Amino acid sequence: xxxxxxxxxxxxxxxxxxxxxxxxxxxxxxxxxxxxxxxxxxxxxxxxxxxxxxxxxxxxxxxxxxxxxxxxxxxxxxxxxxxxxxxxxxxxxxxxxxxxxxxxxxxxxxxxxxxxxxxxxxxxxxxxxxxxxxxxxxxxxxxxxxxxxxxxxxxxxxxxxxxxxxxxxxxxxxxxxxxxxxxxxxxxxxxxxxxxxxxxxxxxxxxxxxxxxxxxxxxxxxxxxxxxxxxxxxxxxxxxxxxxxxxxxxxxxxxxxxxxxxxxxxxxxxxxxxxxxxxxxxxxxxxxxxxxxxxxxxxxxxxxxxxxxxxxxxxxxxxxxxxxxxxxxxxxxxxxxxxxxxxxxxxxxxxxxxxxxxxxxxxxxxxxxxxxxxxxxxxxxxxxxxxxxxxxxxxxxxxxxxxxxxxxxxxxxxxxxxxxxxxxxxxx
Amino acid sequence: xxxxxxxxxxxxxxxxxxxxxxxxxxxxxxxxxxxxxxxxxxxxxxxxxxxxxxxxxxxxxxxxxxxxxxxxxxxxxxxxxxxxxxxxxxxxxxxxxxxxxxxxxxxxxxxxxxxxxxxxxxxxxxxxxxxxxxxxxxxxxxxxxxxxxxxxxxxxxxxxxxxxxxxxxxxxxxxxxxxxxxxxxxxxxxxxxxxxxxxxxxxxxxxxxxxxxxxxxxxxxxxxxxxxxxxxxxxxxxxxxxxxxxxxxxxxxxxxxxxxxxxxxxxxxxxxxxxxxxxxxxxxxxxxxxxxxxxxxxxxxxxxxxxxxxxxxxxxxxxxxxxxxxxxxxxxxxxxxxxxxxxxxxxxxxxxxxxxxxxxxxxxxxxxxxxxxxxxxxxxxxxxxxxxxxxxxxxxxxxxxxxxxxxxxxxxxxxxxxxxxxxxxxxx
Numbered sequence: 002x003x004x005x006x007x008x009x010x011x012x013x014x015x016x017x018x019x020x021x022x023x024x025x026x027x028x029x030x031x032x033x034x035x036x037x038x039x040x041x042x043x044x045x046x047x048x049x050x051x052x053x054x055x056x057x058x059x060x061x062x063x064x065x066x067x068x069x070x071x072x073x074x075x076x077x078x079x080x081x082x083x084x085x086x087x088x089x090x091x092x093x094x095x096x097x098x099x100x101x102x103x104x105x106x107x108x109x110x111x112x113x114x115x116x117x118x119x120x121x122x123x124x125x126x127x128x129x130x131x132x133x134x135x136x137x138x139x140x141x142x143x144x145x146x147x148x149x150x151x152x153x154x155x156x157x158x159x160x161x162x163x164x165x166x167x168x169x170x171x172x173x174x175x176x177x178x179x180x181x182x183x184x185x186x187x188x189x190x191x192x193x194x195x196x197x198x199x200x201x202x203x204x205x206x207x208x209x210x211x212x213x214x215x216x217x218x219x220x221x222x223x224x225x226x227x228x229x230x231x232x233x234x235x236x237x238x239x240x241x242x243x244x245x246x247x248x249x250x251x252x253x254x255x256x257x258x259x260x261x262x263x264x265x266x267x268x269x270x271x272x273x274x275x276x277x278x279x280x281x282x283x284x285x286x287x288x289x290x291x292x293x294x295x296x297x298x299x300x301x302x303x304x305x306x307x308x309x310x311x312x313x314x315x316x317x318x319x320x321x322x323x324x325x326x327x328x329x330x331x332x333x334x335x336x337x338x339x340x341x342x343x344x345x346x347x348x349x350x351x352x353x354x355x356x357x358x359x360x361x362x363x364x365x366x367x368x369x370x371x372x373x374x375x376x377x378x379x380x381x382x383x384x385x386x387x388x389x390x391x392x393x394x395x396x397x398x399x400x401x402x403x404x405x406x407x408x409x410x411x412x413x414x415x416x417x418x419x420x421x422x423x424x425x426x427x428x429x
Numbered sequence: 430x431x432x433x434x435x436x437x438x439x440x441x442x443x444x445x446x447x448x449x450x451x452x453x454x455x456x457x458x459x460x461x462x463x464x465x466x467x468x469x470x471x472x473x474x475x476x477x478x479x480x481x482x483x484x485x486x487x488x489x490x491x492x493x494x495x496x497x498x499x500x501x502x503x504x505x506x507x508x509x510x511x512x513x514x515x516x517x518x519x520x521x522x523x524x525x526x527x528x529x530x531x532x533x534x535x536x537x538x539x540x541x542x543x544x545x546x547x548x549x550x551x552x553x554x555x556x557x558x559x560x561x562x563x564x565x566x567x568x569x570x571x572x573x574x575x576x577x578x579x580x581x582x583x584x585x586x587x588x589x590x591x592x593x594x595x596x597x598x599x600x601x602x603x604x605x606x607x608x609x610x611x612x613x614x615x616x617x618x619x620x621x622x623x624x625x626x627x628x629x630x631x632x633x634x635x636x637x638x639x640x641x642x643x644x645x646x647x648x649x650x651x652x653x654x655x656x657x658x659x660x661x662x663x664x665x666x667x668x669x670x671x672x673x674x675x676x677x678x679x680x681x682x683x684x685x686x687x688x689x690x691x692x693x694x695x696x697x698x699x700x701x702x703x704x705x706x707x708x709x710x711x712x713x714x715x716x717x718x719x720x721x722x723x724x725x726x727x728x729x730x731x732x733x734x735x736x737x738x739x740x741x742x743x744x745x746x747x748x749x750x751x752x753x754x755x756x757x758x759x760x761x762x763x764x765x766x767x768x769x770x771x772x773x774x775x776x777x778x779x780x781x782x783x784x785x786x787x788x789x790x791x792x793x794x795x796x797x798x799x800x801x802x803x804x805x806x807x808x809x810x811x812x813x814x815x816x817x818x819x820x821x822x823x824x825x826x827x828x829x830x831x832x833x834x835x836x837x838x839x840x841x842x843x844x845x846x847x848x849x850x851x852x853x854x855x856x857x
Contacts, residue, residue, distance in 0.1 A: 041795030368471030
């Protein structure tokens with residue numbers, strides 16, 4: 002061709018995977034999806050591009066600066082930066098067509114033009130579930146969420162993780178009782194107390210609050226003993242007690258859910274229960290699954306009162322961390338193929354027939370069709386990590402028995418197609 | 430809240446589905462994925478945003494005008510407009526890490542700022558497979574592709590469709606033999622002959638060529654009888670004959686694959702075999718799955734010669750057409766939930782326990798947790814199309830037998846949890 006070669010590359014901050022990694026990534030996504038579905042969440046898919054005025058109706062904040070926003074023709078467009086705003090817009094827009102409580106999951110890419118740094122991505126998958134009520138939503142939903150987190154992370158292969166639980170009303174009410182204004186930001190208050198130490202009575206009270214430790218039962222008892230005279234605090238305490246009780250009913254082991262009074266995720270957004278999920282052996286990674294309860298999902302788009310509770314897994318970042326720290330064992334094969342059919346100097350028709358039979362039996366089968374030496378064909382299977390090859394040469398055609406070779410053990414034995422099907426299926 | 434309400438809406442030309450539609454859409458996507466995987470294709474996922482200079486390396490054409498392109502910071506960005514250019518970039522970029530032939534599938538959204546009209550979408554899913562060879566690629570791959578189209582469309586529920594088959598070399602060589610320059614565009618030549626009728630000798634020859642009809646065997650025989658003295662034509666004829674022969678070996682019924690000498694899809698891109706897929710009862714929809722063979726995938730990004738063959742299904746448009754013309758029966762339920770557990774004036778713990786058991790048995794189970802009247806709970810199940818509800822009241826708690834009610838038949842009978850599990854599983 003009479004043109005220049007453009008260097009093939011992608012944008013900085015974007016993740017792209019090689020086949021083996023991609024297969025492992027998709028397996029994780031499938032596990033998450035299966036868990037979300039098992040709990041009765043329905044799938045949603047919304048446009049990645051939306052009207053900027055709609056997506057940014059709330060406006061302000063760090064997020065807006067990071068948004069990919071541009072114009073095309075008359076349209077002012079933006080790439081979504083999370084899955085929550087599109088959910089709010091969706092529920093408001095399609096309100097009349099939905100049944101409540103509305104349980105949806107959404108697995109999709111979102112975009113944030115973050116500062117370029119290791120482990121931060123500008124395009125990343127979020128895996129979200131939310132339960133949206135109409136006017137009200139039972140607190141027991143807040144207890145079901147941790148059971149979904151638990152089954153999902155178990156399913157992903159994590160053995161040691163902790164779901165941290167708190168209730169915003171506890172903190173809010175506690176600070177209220179001390180006369181501390183919500184406006185200055187509770188994160189800031191906590192940070193200040195943590196950093197500066199304690200001098201006055203308010204500081205002492207906060208320190209006492211934060212230092213409450215023990216089992217969930219002990220923490221709840223200690224909170225009661227504080228005898229905080231504040232309605233919000235007591236509402237939060239009652240809610241947290243209820244949630245802990247019901248989490249137990251959902252069969253989540255006590256070791257996996259602990260009350261942590263210091264977590265205060267998304268203070269401007271969540272209004273009750275909040276969750277974070279920590280990998281016990283890698284707390285430095287931070288929360289791998291977070292969320293909480295909010296009073297009203299879609300106030301920017303509708304006058305309907307839509308309380309909800311939900312969580313989000315940042316899968317791209319989690320996958321990156323898994324690779325960096327080898328957190329769990331990931332699939333290593335660069336293929337889904339279970340058996341590679343290799344013809345050796347025979348009419349190809351016979352090999353096609355065998356591949357047909359394997360595929361009809363539900364086996365992922367591939368045919369090696371290129372003309373080359375046998376060792377090249379075998380090395381193709383090796384390079385991809387295909388577990389079995391089916392060799393068909395003149396001898397095999399004569400005897401009617403094919404050669405099934407395990408690429409793992411090197412073992413090779415003659416057998417009929419139905420036996421091959423059995424053996425390959427068994428191994429998977 | 431003290432803010433204005435923004436009208437919730439999405440951009441024109443973007444598809445967004447309600448839950449029942451979304452579930453049906455996802456089922457189609459799952460079917461396509463399962464078929465692609467069964468043939469040994471590996472999944473790829475590339476960024477939706479790429480460097481504009483890379484994505485538009487080829488440049489020119491109608492496509493470039495439609496591209497969503499913008500800048501952010503120092504980056505000149507574009508949203509991908511197909512999955513082929515990202516594949517070319519990917520293969521060139523990761524060449525050393527891939528095994529060839531490289532078989533990949535990719536299901537993802539692409540973006541084209543098309544003129545706004547009914548049935549055209551600016552964001553749509555493409556489902557692509559391609560087999561990429563290194564320097565060469567066996568022609569038998571061209572015959573495997575129709576078997577994937579066949580199994581996929583059968584799997585989707587289509588019963589009457591035709592895969593149209595042609596070879597670009599036939600047309601090229603034929604026109605070459607008549608001294609017609611390729612430059613004016615073969616589509617234009619065909620259109621002219623079709624519209625203007627025939628007056629001279631060249632026109633007669635073209636008309637004769639186009640009028641060749643019959644079974645695949647007859648068409649191949651007629652082409653041979655033309656005795657066109659052109660190397661390219663004869664190469665195309667030989668390839669087409671071979672492809673037809675091997676398609677048979679792949680068990681595709683003859684009725685589903687017909688040679689059609691008039692199809693000339695992507696004349697500037699495809700170089701050999703070309704495919705289109707027509708729904709027999711709705712030919713007006715046009716091709717629902719198209720593709721072909723190309724000499725070199727990634728000439729803009731690498732000097733490696735990478736021939737390939739592939740197809741693409743435009744799923745968003747196909748789904749739209751299915752809905753418009755009721756082409757196949759789609760799932761109607763607005764839920765994946767198989768059983769809804771409904772507590773009636775009992776401590777909720779017992780109901781949670783039942784939901785736990787159903788979920789552990791692999792049943793998609795949901796708990797109705799809101800406090801409301803029974804008929805509202807039942808109407809929730811009805812609205813979503815949930816097949817079974819499990820009713821638990823005081824009587825059920827006393828007897829230990831729950832009430833399983835089929836929402837389809839209205840039948841309600843008392844039974845234990847294990848019997849419920851069996852019954853719900855059987856029905857699915």
